Amino acid sequence: MPGRHSESLVWRRDDWRRLPISQQPSWPDPAALDAVRNRLATLPPLTSVADVRRLEVSLAKAAAGRAFLLQAGDCAEPMDASGTAAVRGKNRLIGAMAEAISEHTGLPTVTVGRIGGQFAKPRSRPTETVDGRELPAFRGEMVNDPRPDARLRTPDPHRLLGAYRAAKAVLNELYIIAHETAARRLPDAWPTPAPTAPDDEAAPVRSWDGSLRSLLGGYGETRRDPDGGWAHTGLWTSHEALVLDYEEALVRRDPQTGEWFLLSTHLPWIGERTRRLDEAHVAFHAGIANPVGCKIGPTTTPEEVVRLCEVLNPSRKPGRLTLISRMGADAVRDRLPGLVRAVRAAGHPVVWVCDPMHGNTELLPDGRKTRRVARIAAEIRGFFEVLRDAGEWPGGLHLEVADGDSAECLGEGGPASAEEIGDGYRTLCDPRLNEKQSITIADLVGRLLAGEEGGFGPAADEAVWTRP
Ligand SMILES: O=C[C@H](O)[C@H](O)COP(=O)(O)O
Numbered sequence: 001m002p003g004r005h006s007e008s009l010v011w012r013r014d015d016w017r018r019l020p021i022s023q024q025p026s027w028p029d030p031a032a033l034d035a036v037r038n039r040l041a042t043l044p045p046l047t048s049v050a051d052v053r054r055l056e057v058s059l060a061k062a063a064a065g066r067a068f069l070l071q072a073g074d075c076a077e078p079m080d081a082s083g084t085a086a087v088r089g090k091n092r093l094i095g096a097m098a099e100a101i102s103e104h105t106g107l108p109t110v111t112v113g114r115i116g117g118q119f120a121k122p123r124s125r126p127t128e129t130v131d132g133r134e135l136p137a138f139r140g141e142m143v144n145d146p147r148p149d150a151r152l153r154t155p156d157p158h159r160l161l162g163a164y165r166a167a168k169a170v171l172n173e174l175y176i177i178a179h180e181t182a183a184r185r186l187p188d189a190w191p192t193p194a195p196t197a198p199d200d201e202a203a204p205v206r207s208w209d210g211s212l213r214s215l216l217g218g219y220g221e222t223r224r225d226p227d228g229g230w231a232h233t234g235l236w237t238s239h240e241a242l243v244l245d246y247e248e249a250l251v252r253r254d255p256q257t258g259e260w261f262l263l264s265t266h267l268p269w270i271g272e273r274t275r276r277l278d279e280a281h282v283a284f285h286a287g288i289a290n291p292v293g294c295k296i297g298p299t300t301t302p303e304e305v306v307r308l309c310e311v312l313n314p315s316r317k318p319g320r321l322t323l324i325s326r327m328g329a330d331a332v333r334d335r336l337p338g339l340v341r342a343v344r345a346a347g348h349p350v351v352w353v354c355d356p357m358h359g360n361t362e363l364l365p366d367g368r369k370t371r372r373v374a375r376i377a378a379e380i381r382g383f384f385e386v387l388r389d390a391g392e393w394p395g396g397l398h399l400e401v402a403d404g405d406s407a408e409c410l411g412e413g414g415p416a417s418a419e420e421i422g423d424g425y426r427t428l429c430d431p432r433l434n435e436k437q438s439i440t441i442a443d444l445v446g447r448l449l450a451g452e453e454g455g456f457g458p459a460a461d462e463a464v465w466t467r468p
């Protein structure tokens with residue numbers, strides 16, 4: 001397989017087209033798809049090489065135990081104006097969680113949203129049944145419409161351009177928030193920028209110019225305030241790089257070095273359903289120079305995880321590879337230790353991240369999905385124990401969260417049972433922790449990292465987590 005440092009083979013951004021691929025939409029009109037791909041390839045990149053490299057430096061700190069990664073946001077991000085309107089709330093919630101974690105650890109928390117492109121979903125089944133009718137499954141707003149209507153569920157390639165525009169609006173919003181954050185710190189020196197006009201598709205995303213960069217310093221990490229507390233600075237973006245027709249069009253070359261960067265996002269990741277070594281997604285991510293994530297679920301073998309490390313990070317660069325364990329609360333203590341030992345024995349530097357959401361999904365009687373905070377906490381505890389026993393730093397946490405009082409996950413600040421969910425169930429795909437639940441989990445993680453009471457101690461605090 002072509003890797004980015006292979007001597008005999010040169011990686012090309014369309015190499016993936018010759019390989020088996022999973023979870024792609026069946027686009028009904030190939031000519032329309034080609035026109036959209038060609039258009040996307042002419043549009044300005046959404047992120048910059050300099051920023052992608054800055055995030056990799058932060059992730060290298062997380063790999064080395066000098067920082068902690070918090071990656072969080074929607075399961076499926078909406079592409080309409082509600083997505084842009086939600087950016088502030090997400091920034092505030094993830095920022096509050098990051099500050100809480102840093103207060104415990106005394107270390108910077110690297111802050112990454114599932115944001116600005118999290119528009120495509122892999123699914124367990126190609127169809128779903130709604131009111132007795134079988135429909136194509138919702139695959140994210142980049143692909144089709146969530147409303148239960150067969151026509152709207154047909155994949156539409158024009159949605160790829162909608163995804164680009166929506167991502168740009170989100171990035172512009174993050175830029176304005178960063179300006180405002182700087183203005184609050186330096187009120188005399190820092191004017192707030194005028195709002196952007198995001199509907200001009202061909203306009204570049206607002207640039208993070210040199211002066212903003214130097215004033216913000218460690219953007220995307222919590223920073224120590226003069227009073228000794230920790231302050232959030234802003235979010236980097238990440239998404240599952242799933243629909244490769246979209247992603248390929250946003251691969252751009254760094255003129256300085258000749259490296260290829262995926263400039264649809266800062267941190268792309270490979271999902272659990274598309275991480276096979278001989279398939280398209282791994283080959284695609286092997287060739288881009290961004291830091292990349294890869295989900296690993298309970299069927300992953302030690303041999304597979306070491307091969308993933310070799311293919312995705314052949315030069316063993318710290319910060320390049322983040323492994324996101326999503327085993328489930330019952331499997332994590334059994335499945336993860338062998339993988340951690342194998343990666344350690346092979347000498348690969350990775351950021352070990354816990355996703356306690358995707359292995360703990362349950363179906364409610366009405367067919368909707370939920371997750372119990374108690375199970376989420378149990379997987380986090382298992383993950384920390386495994387990493388501690390292996391002598392490795394638990395480098396991060398990957399969550400699905402929503403600010404406010406949504407009612408999608410059960411217990412600890414949310415509905416105690418399915419009957420109490422009411423109209424607070426709003427997610428487009430998987431159930432997210434609400435604001436209270438998110439802060440509770442951030443606090444738990446901070447205590448575990450700090451080895452405080454309720455942390456690593458034996459049988460420390462099962463009582464804190466009462467099952468609903
Ligand atoms: O978010 C992840 C996946 O898209 C999701 O968990 C799959 O869910 P499904 O089993 O309902 O298809």
Ligand SMILES: C=C(OP(=O)(O)O)C(=O)O
Binds near residue numbers: 270271272
């Ligand atoms: C699809 C997702 O997860 P996984 O690939 O781990 O199932 C997700 O993160 O929404």
Ligand SMILES: [Mn+2]
Binds near residue numbers: 075358429430
């Ligand atoms: Mn999900």
